[in-house]
Amino acid sequence: MVAVPQMSEGTPPDPLRQLGQRLDRAQRERAAETRHADAPPPGGLGFGFRIGIELVAALCVGLALGWVFDRFVGTRPWGLIVGFFLGVAAGMLNVFREAKGLIFGPPPPGGDRREGRLE
Secondary structure (H helix, E strand, O other): OOOOOOOOOOOOOOHHHHHHHHHHHHHHHHHHHHHHHOOOOOOHHHHHHHHHHHHHHHHHHHHHHHHHHHHHHOOOOHHHHHHHHHHHHHHHHHHHHHHHHHHHOOOOOOOOEEOOEEO
16 A cells, blocks of 8 residues: 655645736736826926936946046057047937937837837
8 A cells, every 4th residue: 555645735725816816916016107107207407417417427438438448458548539429429319319208208118109100
């Protein structure tokens, strides 16, 4: 005769109940996210500070990368000059994207907006 080990749990977990709990939790999280998404846009001063910080941060990153490149390769001052221009370009691209989002609103979820159509 073979001994059959007994299970420590009385009843197996109900997968539908677990699914229902996970769905409830996901709905609560989504509701919390939409509450934040419905907040009014920041004022002009906040938007201006945000744009300024993005420009300065992109410029600093470009300069730092150019400086590091110069240190390792020994092409002083060309890496710093190229890093400066790349930082300026990245900063202007960020400003353009932010201004575009301010004018046209956020991009639609799951689609690309080109000429007013979702593709």
